[in-house]
Amino acid sequence: MDYFAQQLINGLVLGSIYGLIAIGYTMVYGIVGMINFAHGDIFMIGGFIAMISFLVLVSLGLTAIPLILLIVLLVSMVITALYGWTIERIAYRPLRHSFRLAPMLSAIGMSFVLTNFSQVSQGARVKPVPPIITGGYTLHEGSQGFAVQLSNIQIVVVLATIVLLAVFTWLVSRTRLGRDMRACEQDQTMAALLGVDVDRTISMTFVIGAALAAVAGMMYLLYYGLVDFFMGFVAGIKAFTAAVLGGIGSLPGAMLGGLAIGLIETFWSAYFSVEYKDVAAFSILIVVLIFMPTGLLGRPEVEKV
Amino acid sequence: MSSDHILTVDRLMMRFGGIVAVNELSFAAERRKITALIGPNGAGKTTVFNCITGFYRPSGGAIRLAHDDGRTIQLERLGDFRITKQAKVARTFQNIRLFPGMTALENLMVAQHNALMRASGLTFLGLIGAPSWRAAEQRAIELARTWLDRVGLLSRADDAAGNLAYGDQRRLEIARAMCTEPVLLCLDEPAAGLNARESGGLNELLLSIRNEQGTSILLIEHDMSVVMEISDHVVVMDYGVKIAEGTPQAVRDDPKVIAAYLGADEEEAIAVMESGT
Structure with a gap:
């Protein structure tokens, strides 16, 4: 039981990170109908920027951890958002009215560009950082000497995810920008006719998605204590799987899918084998899609006449 | 008189490959009036709308919108969201x-x-x-x-x-x-699919928009009860050209219009009319 509780905590933390990345996939798919394959690498960029800004702040002599974390968070969100905006601008917008596969191919290319860019500029080695948030609580002392641990970093990751989700839900459902985004999602032509600048709204979608991925990147850095240039690939594929599992285009679905993938992966590693954890996650995806082709929360696409 | 025109369409041409959908069409819509654009199916009415609202770039001609403050906007040069933002033209679809x-x-x-x-x-x-x-x-x-x-x-x-x-x-x-x-409201068949009572309500709504907001209205409509009741001016198109215009009454009695709608030629239409009266 203790072992189960511990894996549950670990799975929820991992799932939160996947969920934050998955939102970026699902938002972009909702509004422009393309899979942004470079999104995983945006997450990686976010992690790198968090690491660099952390090291810069420390070398400047800053010691107050909460202040450092806040600055690192803001810096990585802003700069990564800038990456997201630029990528949309140079790689996707010129192809918007091209054939359907063109932006997707461009996205795959962009993914390679970002991966190689970080490899060349930051080096190919794994970059470790010292643990920044330490300590934690022992929730339950088991009989065989096994204790259920909840570390502070896990609390930070889950809390940050909950807060971001709340802000993001408010943004989409209650603000002008959110209304514009939903309008563009349903009928871009009509939205433009009502005076909505569709291009700008799409840009904002990429900016928000990238900012959320940056938070995920920073959480990953804090949680695992390392970044490397290739981490965006697997994390991106997992988050994409999460978005599809939850029902692509659905925001709560992305979060739910993220949690599901995180939990499946953790429990599989804990009870069966670590080597096959990815196989487990993707097998579940296949099974779910056979029985629920639109994902857990996706709405079936109604054929327009 | 020309200063009272909110919308002036001047020799508008729209070609799709070899097909001429709109051929040298000229007409004007008066400020704070309801102008109806009618014609048989395929006459090119919606194409004209698409040119006015920036969906199509006309092959030739000009579309001018004159604002109350005297600004004139060349609609054929705007596109996308700017039609609403700068020109203040709104439209609905069929x-x-x-x-x-x-x-x-x-x-x-x-x-x-x-x-x-x-x-x-x-x-x-x-x-x-x-x-x-x-x-x-x-x-x-x-x-x-x-x-x-x-x-x-x-x-x-x-x-x-x-x-x-x-x-x-x-x-x-x-x-x-x-x-x-908007200063100009373009409605593409607003009465399509409405029953008699509903289209009566639509008439009242459009008249109140004209009278209270002072918005000029340009509409495409097949429902003659709507066209005849509320239009101040009617433009009739067939095969991409204007075949008649005038008050609803004048247009209704025009043999060319009847011929276009019945698919008969002009002499036959006159014969039908004379035998009818």
């Missing part, structure tokens, strides 16, 4: 194009994007909830509610637009177009 997943109120709020965009200082003031932004948002909600009330949908404000009855959706579309505060 098929309903509401945002079905959003509520009726939200549909009208999207239409006030431009007013809200200014007030939100390009989003940032809105994110921090500045008082000026809140006031603007409140005004937008008020305007939306006023229009919902006028089209009789105030009680359905929070229902998804896609769940409204067909006739309600038609009226909501007009309300949404009016929320962009």
Whole structure:
């Protein structure tokens, strides 16, 4: 039981990170109908920027951890958002009215560009950082000497995810920008006719998605204590799987899918084998899609006449 | 007289490959009047609308919009969202194009994007909830509610637009177009699919928009009860050219118009008319 509780905590933390990345996939798919394959690498960029800004702040002599974390968070969100905006601008917008596969191919290319860019500029080695948030609580002392641990970093990751989700839900459902985004999602032509600048709204979608991925990147850095240039690939594929599992285009679905993938992966590693954890996650995806082709929360696409 | 024209279409040409959809069409719509564009199916009416609202770039000719303050805008040079933002032209479509997943109120709020965009200082003031932004948002909600009330949908404000009855959706579309505060409202078959009672209500709505808001209206319509009852001026098209224009009465009695609608030639139509009277 203790072992189960511990894996549950670990799975929820991992799932939160996947969920934050998955939102970026699902938002972009909702509004422009393309899979942004470079999104995983945006997450990686976010992690790198968090690491660099952390090291810069420390070398400047800053010691107050909460202040450092806040600055690192803001810096990585802003700069990564800038990456997201630029990528949309140079790689996707010129192809918007091209054939359907063109932006997707461009996205795959962009993914390679970002991966190689970080490899060349930051080096190919794994970059470790010292643990920044330490300590934690022992929730339950088991009989065989096994204790259920909840570390502070896990609390930070889950809390940050909950807060971001709340802000993001408010943004989409209650603000002008959110209304514009939903309008563009349903009928871009009509939205433009009502005076909505569709291009700008799409840009904002990429900016928000990238900012959320940056938070995920920073959480990953804090949680695992390392970044490397290739981490965006697997994390991106997992988050994409999460978005599809939850029902692509659905925001709560992305979060739910993220949690599901995180939990499946953790429990599989804990009870069966670590080597096959990815196989487990993707097998579940296949099974779910056979029985629920639109994902857990996706709405079936109604054929327009 | 020409200063009173809000919209002047001057020798408009629209070719698709070898097909000439609109051929040297010229007509004008008067300010604060309702102008109807009629004609048999395939006459090119919707193509004219698409040129006016920036969907098509005309192959030739000019479309001028004269604002109240004397500014003249060449509509054929604008496109996309600028038609609403700068020219203040709104349109509806033959098929309903509401945002079905959003509520009726939200549909009208999207239409006030431009007013809200200014007030939100390009989003940032809105994110921090500045008082000026809140006031603007409140005004937008008020305007939306006023229009919902006028089209009789105030009680359905929070229902998804896609769940409204067909006739309600038609009226909501007009309300949404009016929320962009246009000077020219282009309606593509607003009465299509409405029953007699509903199209009577539509007539009243359009007349009240003309009389109270002073908005000029250009409409395509097949329902002659609507055209004859509310139009101030009727332009008849067939095969991409204008075949007649004038008051509803004059157009109705024009043998060329009858011929176009019946698919007969002119002499036959005159014969039919004479035998009928």
